[in-house]
Amino acid sequence: MxxxxxxxxxxxxxxxxxxxxxxxxxxxxxxxxxxxxxxxxxxxxxxxxxxxxxxxxxxxxxxxxxxxxxxxxxxxxxxxxxxxxxxxxxxxxxxxxxxxxxxxxxxxxxxxxxxxxxxxxxxxxxxxxxxxxxxxxxxxxxxxxxxxxxxxxxxxxxxxxxxxxxxxxxxxxxxxxxxxxxxxxxxxxxxxxxxxxxxxxxxxxxxxxxxxxxxxxxxxxxxxxxxxxxxxxxxYDLMQNLISSCRLEDIAVAMACPVVALHPDRNEVILYGGSVHFSKDALPQADGGVIFGLVVPLTENGWEAPLPATTLISLSQEHGIVRTTPELFSQFKIGGLVGVLPVHSCLTADVAKSYLTLNGERLEHLSGVVV
Amino acid sequence: MxxxxxxxxxxxxxxxxxxxxxxxxxxxxxxxxxxxxxxxxxxxxxxxxxxxxxxxxxxxxxxxxxxxxxxxxxxxxxxxxxxxxxxxxxxxxxxxxxxxxxxxxxxxxxxxxxxxxxxxxxxxxxxxxxxxxxxxxxxxxxxxxxxxxxxxxxxxxxxxxxxxxxxxxxxxxxxxxxxxxxxxxxxxxxxxxxxxxxxxxxxxxxxxxxxxxxxxxxxxxxxxxxxxxxxxxxxYDLMQNLISSCRLEDIAVAMACPVVALHPDRNEVILYGGSVHFSKDALPQADGGVIFGLVVPLTENGWEAPLPATTLISLSQEHGIVRTTPELFSQFKIGGLVGVLPVHSCLTADVAKSYLTLNGERLEHLSGVVV
Missing domain, CATH: 3.20.20.10 (Alanine racemase)
Known part of the structure; x- marks a missing residue:
């Protein structure tokens, strides 16, 4: 398993x-x-x-x-x-x-x-x-x-x-x-x-x-x-990558999110994963906009490189909206999982309250500890 | 007490x-x-x-x-x-x-x-x-x-x-x-x-x-x-107030934050209270900038109306920076407490993990419950 x-x-x-x-x-x-x-x-x-x-x-x-x-x-x-x-x-x-x-x-x-x-x-x-x-x-x-x-x-x-x-x-x-x-x-x-x-x-x-x-x-x-x-x-995280402190492959955390709805008319994918899961730091883009994460396919061994032109464009409390390309849209299936590289790993870990390693082991985060 | x-x-x-x-x-x-x-x-x-x-x-x-x-x-x-x-x-x-x-x-x-x-x-x-x-x-x-x-x-x-x-x-x-x-x-x-x-x-x-x-x-x-x-x-919250859904006096939550440092040269007050306490939703301002909260004096009975021209201008993980006026600066004392009306009460409550009523009673929030 x-x-x-x-x-x-x-x-x-x-x-x-x-x-x-x-x-x-x-x-x-x-x-x-x-x-x-x-x-x-x-x-x-x-x-x-x-x-x-x-x-x-x-x-x-x-x-x-x-x-x-x-x-x-x-x-x-x-x-x-x-x-x-x-x-x-x-x-x-x-x-x-x-x-x-x-x-x-x-x-x-x-x-x-x-x-x-x-x-x-x-x-x-x-x-x-x-x-x-x-x-x-x-x-x-x-x-x-x-x-x-x-x-x-x-x-x-x-x-x-x-x-x-x-x-x-x-x-x-x-x-x-x-x-x-x-x-x-x-x-x-x-x-x-x-x-x-x-x-x-x-x-x-x-x-x-x-x-x-x-x-x-x-x-x-x-x-x-x-x-x-x-x-x-x-x-590390996407902000550090933007600053040039790290490569994308140095990022050690990714949020796994269930896919819950698809909107083929606008190449948008709705994730169960919102601002209560990522916090709300945004990554500035060259076009003046912001994104909240890059999408990575998940595998048995972790995650792959980010999908091109596929970004988390919006977060509400529990929903995340991913916009992708017509070519990549068919990769997303309702009931499936995708990974998201976070903008700011400190804040994302704080709201996540724990970690899951690739061995399936839960690691503690202080914010999930009741003292 | x-x-x-x-x-x-x-x-x-x-x-x-x-x-x-x-x-x-x-x-x-x-x-x-x-x-x-x-x-x-x-x-x-x-x-x-x-x-x-x-x-x-x-x-x-x-x-x-x-x-x-x-x-x-x-x-x-x-x-x-x-x-x-x-x-x-x-x-x-x-x-x-x-x-x-x-x-x-x-x-x-x-x-x-x-x-x-x-x-x-x-x-x-x-x-x-x-x-x-x-x-x-x-x-x-x-x-x-x-x-x-x-x-x-x-x-x-x-x-x-x-x-x-x-x-x-x-x-x-x-x-x-x-x-x-x-x-x-x-x-x-x-x-x-x-x-x-x-x-x-x-x-x-x-x-x-x-x-x-x-x-x-x-x-x-x-x-x-x-x-x-x-x-x-x-x-309610500051975003609902901006939308015109509520008055400031209808906002039922305020974050009490210890004052930890003072910068009289720039009328800035450092709070223990950062993005892990407020989350990170920002309130757009008329000048194109954003703020993260309005500052309210705390009293035995709760809080008063927001101080004029006194806003939470920046949040890092644990620090909040309040900028105020030269006239109001002396109201802030290291070791004291100030209140902050949040931009988005749903997210702030989620990271706060519990509430303190004005009677000193702790109320639960699901995010603070270990299941």
């Missing part, structure tokens, strides 16, 4: 071999470039996928919420960075975690540091979130007065340890080729090294951490950086 | 009073217009919210998946329409449901009818999905040859009962005022009545079912229709 036979609803397929290859490629690069790989686990959020990283020698990870830190701590991870601004409302949970594992927090202000000094007695490590140009959050690398103030607070905070500066060059997601990723990456390296030069005299142990998937996938030079924190690379 | 004190993570607040008022307004209209209200439960997906409908005299409901039908059947609902094209891969689950409750299925082809005749012995009721202009799925009302063929199959299907034609005028979501909703609604009524005229001689019991929230909220005339199936109206 094929793993396909057990699928009755939209189901996120995970090709373990592709994911492991992506993982090893990044781990090898980190080793080659003498930088620590502290992968971001927000993409997969699965303890089983986490085990693949352990097997590749990874012992320290990144997450983006206290809940994820709790989950991976329960599954044996002993060194976790929460790369998200300190959420003061979760202080009790943070204090509990700090007693169990090496916990690294991220602050965005001197006030955050003062808060941790006054309210958290258990030692934690502290990263200062630096903004190298993304403009989402963190302290701009050129705001030296603000940075000086944070470091003054840290100097007065004896129970906690200042680790260094942590940045996420998320503006690399606007890139569409290697050249523009390289420009963003070089700018990030320059700014981060500048921070180190400024503060290393006072803080000789100061570290630098960067880590967007596009830069980590494409670039080789990480000189001066101590660690990288890419996350999406374990699965 | 306020219900606000227990909130540490993004949490979907539900104002029961507003939801019950929305519910009663629609139930009264249905009674007044002598049409059956068969509400769509895909918006709330909560057995507890379902009880509010029972108390308002509702006994028959609509859902959009077999899973939702199973859930509400477990919670005592005995008459359920699955308003989604028949998913043949769930035949065993459908057969099981058909033995427990009055199950109404939706078909989009003669082939679907033949499939049910051959493979499902337990009686069900069958709606033909009619397309009155939305263009998502269903048989176009003018495709009489196709409709004739489906009805011929139904005539040969003795164990199942043909109910009539079911339509969803989802193109009303493109409307932005009452006049354009009225035009779509009148067209839908005309087309549906045309179907009845054509087939009522052969099928004297034939019923007509329509039910998008914009039309059901705004229109009064449903002559000739037997039932309406709106769903979103129980909560």
């Amino acid at each position: 094929s793993f396909l036979d057990q699928i009755t609803e939209p189901t996120l397929l995970l090709n373990e071999q592709i994911a492991r290859t992506n993982l090893h490629r990044m781990a090898e690069k980190a080793k080659r470039q003498n930088v620590k790989l502290r992968p971001h686990f927000k993409t997969h959020q699965s303890w089983q996928v986490g085990e693949w990283f352990k097997e590749a020698g990874i012992s320290a990870i990144t997450v983006s919420s206290v809940k994820m830190a709790q989950y991976f701590a329960r599954h044996g991870w002993q060194d976790i960075t929460i790369a998200f601004p300190l959420n003061r409302r979760q202080l009790p949970q943070i204090a509990e975690l700090a007693q169990q594992i090496t916990l690294n927090l991220t602050v965005t202000s001197a006030d955050d540091v003062a808060f941790l000094r006054e309210h958290l007695s258990t030692p934690v490590n502290i990263w200062i979130k630096a903004d190298t140009g993304y403009g989402r959050t963190g302290i701009k690398t050129e705001d030296t007065a603000v940075l000086d103030a944070v470091l003054q607070e840290l100097a007065q905070t004896k129970q906690h340890t200042f680790l260094g500066f942590l940045a996420h060059a998320g503006h690399s997601y606007k890139a569409r080729n290697h050249k523009s990723i390289a420009a963003i990456h070089q700018d990030t390296l320059t700014k981060m090294r500048g921070l180190k030069e400024r503060y290393v005299g006072t803080w000789p142990q100061l570290q630098l951490s960067i880590g967007d998937t596009p830069s980590c996938s494409i670039m080789e030079d990480f000189s001066g950086m101590d660690e990288i924190r890419p996350g999406n690379f374990v699965f | 306020s219900f606000l004190d227990q909130i540490t993570e993004p949490t979907l607040l539900l104002n029961e009073q507003i939801a019950r008022t929305n519910l009663h307004r629609m139930a009264e209209k249905a009674k007044r217009q002598n049409v059956k209200l068969r509400p769509h439960f895909k918006t709330h997906q909560s057995w507890q919210v379902g009880e509010w409908f029972k108390e308002a005299g509702i006994s028959a409901i609509t859902v959009s998946s077999v899973k939702m039908a199973q859930y509400f059947a477990r919670h005592g609902w005995q008459d359920i329409t699955i308003a989604f094209p028949l998913n043949r891969r769930q035949l065993p689950q459908i057969a099981e449901l058909a033995q427990q409750i009055t199950l109404n299925l939706t078909v989009t082809s003669a082939d679907d009818v033949a499939f049910l005749r051959e493979h499902l012995s337990t009686p069900v009721n069958i709606w033909i999905k009619a397309d009155t202009g939305y263009g998502r799925t269903g048989i176009k009302t003018e495709d009489t040859a196709v409709l004739d063929a489906v009805l011929q199959e139904l005539a040969q299907t003795k164990q199942h009962t043909f109910l009539g034609f079911l339509a969803h005028a989802g193109h009303s979501y493109k409307a932005r005022n009452h006049k354009s909703i009225a035009a779509i609604h009148q067209d839908t009524l005309t087309k549906m009545r045309g179907l009845k005229e054509r087939y009522v001689g052969t099928w004297p019991q034939l019923q007509l079912s329509i039910g998008d929230t914009p039309s059901c909220s705004i229109m009064e005339d449903f002559s000739g229709m037997d039932e309406i199936r709106p769903g979103n109206f129980v909560f």
Whole structure:
């Protein structure tokens, strides 16, 4: 019996071999470039996928919420960075975690540091979130007065340890080729090294951490950086392919969707698979429109290359509309299954709540776990 | 202690009073217009919210998946329409449901009818999905040859009962005022009545079912229709407000989000609340941009009117960025909470996985239930 036979609803397929290859490629690069790989686990959020990283020698990870830190701590991870601004409302949970594992927090202000000094007695490590140009959050690398103030607070905070500066060059997601990723990456390296030069005299142990998937996938030079924190690379997706971070054949997940209706008059196929299954990130197209996925034929061994000119053009809550060509239309049968490569694998995995491997094994996702 | 004190993570607040008022307004209209209200439960997906409908005299409901039908059947609902094209891969689950409750299925082809005749012995009721202009799925009302063929199959299907034609005028979501909703609604009524005229001689019991929230909220005339199936109206959202289906004060849900960072240089506030909490539907703005929510101050009694010129301008996985004015910026405090009115309450509720009422009570959402 094929793993396909057990699928009755939209189901996120995970090709373990592709994911492991992506993982090893990044781990090898980190080793080659003498930088620590502290992968971001927000993409997969699965303890089983986490085990693949352990097997590749990874012992320290990144997450983006206290809940994820709790989950991976329960599954044996002993060194976790929460790369998200300190959420003061979760202080009790943070204090509990700090007693169990090496916990690294991220602050965005001197006030955050003062808060941790006054309210958290258990030692934690502290990263200062630096903004190298993304403009989402963190302290701009050129705001030296603000940075000086944070470091003054840290100097007065004896129970906690200042680790260094942590940045996420998320503006690399606007890139569409290697050249523009390289420009963003070089700018990030320059700014981060500048921070180190400024503060290393006072803080000789100061570290630098960067880590967007596009830069980590494409670039080789990480000189001066101590660690990288890419996350999406374990699965990749159509957005990363558009950015030029990966090939389509590096994408490790595909949503299997039942075909429920056919519209030959407009070459449209209705899938059971909507925005509650994919989330709603859209992929910009050359013609100014957007799509929500590429369609791949499913086989006993996983999936094949995307069908030409066959895209998921619309999502409502439970319906997906695929438009294809007159030539390919006859490939679709009501009651059959097709695969869809997702635009944003992190969000799709989050709503999928679990994975089905090509062996028919269910893997957990934190969003499907009732705590 | 306020219900606000227990909130540490993004949490979907539900104002029961507003939801019950929305519910009663629609139930009264249905009674007044002598049409059956068969509400769509895909918006709330909560057995507890379902009880509010029972108390308002509702006994028959609509859902959009077999899973939702199973859930509400477990919670005592005995008459359920699955308003989604028949998913043949769930035949065993459908057969099981058909033995427990009055199950109404939706078909989009003669082939679907033949499939049910051959493979499902337990009686069900069958709606033909009619397309009155939305263009998502269903048989176009003018495709009489196709409709004739489906009805011929139904005539040969003795164990199942043909109910009539079911339509969803989802193109009303493109409307932005009452006049354009009225035009779509009148067209839908005309087309549906045309179907009845054509087939009522052969099928004297034939019923007509329509039910998008914009039309059901705004229109009064449903002559000739037997039932309406709106769903979103129980909560409403910013999209319905843009369409002109509801006032902002009719919106019954708001996401409470912790404030985690402040950027006074650009009047931006970073929330713990991202695309995994809101999903990713965007609200088009007059300037061509989009927003992801309006910000409301939270109080002991729920929430106030939206702050002027204060919008959720960006969502990444866990971060939300609110942009406000210099005057209002000081209202935001790190460690505090703000509310966000969602763009699309159905999707937001689905990722929220549960609700918190203003009494501090947790209500279930099916997406948070492990079966």
